[in-house]
Amino acid sequence: MPDLTYHTAGESHGPALITLIQGLPAGVELDLDFINTELLRRQGGYGRGGRQRIETDSIEILSGVRRGKTIGSPLALRIANKDSRLDDLSRTPPVYRPRPGHADLAGSVKWLTTDCRETLERASARETAARTAAGAIARCLLRVFDIEVFGFVRSIRDAHWDGDVPADDWLPLRDKRDASEVYCPCEKTSAAMIEHIRQAKVDKDTVGGLVEAHVFHLPIGLGSSMDWRDKLDSRLAGAVMGIQAFKAVEIGLGKECAARPGSQVHDPIRFDRDLTETPSLGFTRDSNNAGGLEGGMTNGMPVVVRGAMKPISTLLRGLPSVNLNTKDPEDSQYERSDVCAVSAASVVMENVVAFEIARAMREKFAGDSLLEMYENHQSFLEKARQLPLEPPLEGKELA
Numbered sequence: 001m002p003d004l005t006y007h008t009a010g011e012s013h014g015p016a017l018i019t020l021i022q023g024l025p026a027g028v029e030l031d032l033d034f035i036n037t038e039l040l041r042r043q044g045g046y047g048r049g050g051r052q053r054i055e056t057d058s059i060e061i062l063s064g065v066r067r068g069k070t071i072g073s074p075l076a077l078r079i080a081n082k083d084s085r086l087d088d089l090s091r092t093p094p095v096y097r098p099r100p101g102h103a104d105l106a107g108s109v110k111w112l113t114t115d116c117r118e119t120l121e122r123a124s125a126r127e128t129a130a131r132t133a134a135g136a137i138a139r140c141l142l143r144v145f146d147i148e149v150f151g152f153v154r155s156i157r158d159a160h161w162d163g164d165v166p167a168d169d170w171l172p173l174r175d176k177r178d179a180s181e182v183y184c185p186c187e188k189t190s191a192a193m194i195e196h197i198r199q200a201k202v203d204k205d206t207v208g209g210l211v212e213a214h215v216f217h218l219p220i221g222l223g224s225s226m227d228w229r230d231k232l233d234s235r236l237a238g239a240v241m242g243i244q245a246f247k248a249v250e251i252g253l254g255k256e257c258a259a260r261p262g263s264q265v266h267d268p269i270r271f272d273r274d275l276t277e278t279p280s281l282g283f284t285r286d287s288n289n290a291g292g293l294e295g296g297m298t299n300g301m302p303v304v305v306r307g308a309m310k311p312i313s314t315l316l317r318g319l320p321s322v323n324l325n326t327k328d329p330e331d332s333q334y335e336r337s338d339v340c341a342v343s344a345a346s347v348v349m350e351n352v353v354a355f356e357i358a359r360a361m362r363e364k365f366a367g368d369s370l371l372e373m374y375e376n377h378q379s380f381l382e383k384a385r386q387l388p389l390e391p392p393l394e395g396k397e398l399a
């Protein structure tokens, strides 16, 4: 079974971020403009700090690609850090006063140091550029199967957009999102979100929010119910919780399920013969409370994942803390940071979700080349459309 995986390396102020992807089939055409546009979007969003004015993130491919297409070998890429100064003690001094909410305290104790910088350089959300690149590359593969991912900001503090994302008409929402400084598809809610961020800046505070990703045109049966490790919802949750500063993940209706009776949670199943040629094979639902996943497998409805990002833990005004060398009470140290990075997080989530979907597609359809994978996909859909493949066994003599 080909396992599509990736690793990242790199510190926030080291020379570069590195992504290593393994398990891509040969023949995937990389759309560099698309990948770099995702990196640019990740750098944006109202409320970002000074770092983004220094960097212009773009990928340099080091291996795995020939003439613009993957060749089946490990794909390595590099994103340069223009603000590279990790060893310059005057510009990148030690940090002795840990920030509540950041990795500083736990990491310093874990790695037996009082200099939080040893931890924070890697814990920094700068690393999400490397993950965004991995996801954007995975999307070049997903595109061949018409699978698309749409991520946006659902809320910042109490400014919440409660609009729907219709599976058959979501593209206008993407345009609206792209016109919003905070990546929310509603102008009015965007204005309220911006006001929260502006006020937080005045108060030397920070704000968090909810981000959401929808995945369209998925075949039924990605993931598996056979082992908890293979459940796609479990893997998506892990990928999303792995994003810096995320504190909760929901699929579909999420925690709201717990407050409703079954009749108001589970999505009634229907069949529409006119839709048999679509990836849902004709199965439709009145609602999508399950968020496209039942038993850890895709069910033909869009996959809907929501993540909660806490406010950035670097506050300009500091928070009560302790000097790790003296153990005396002192406020936490300020490191250049963002007032709000929820918009950026929506891009990161969109892309890490895409990577997990691509991974599940590789598992189900395998193939060393894209052509083989594509044919496996087509042949599966064809067989699934023909169900039942054998006459039912009921009433038959089993000789």
Ligand code: EPS
Pocket (backbone or CB within 6 Å): 012, 049, 050, 051, 083, 123, 124, 125, 126, 127, 128, 129, 244, 312, 313, 335, 336, 337, 338, 341, 344
């Ligand atoms: C980030 C780069 C960082 C931070 C931010 C995200 O750059 P610097 O530390 O040089 O200002 O702005 O990091 C964090 C939010 C964090 O928690 O460390 C980026 O490129 O996204």
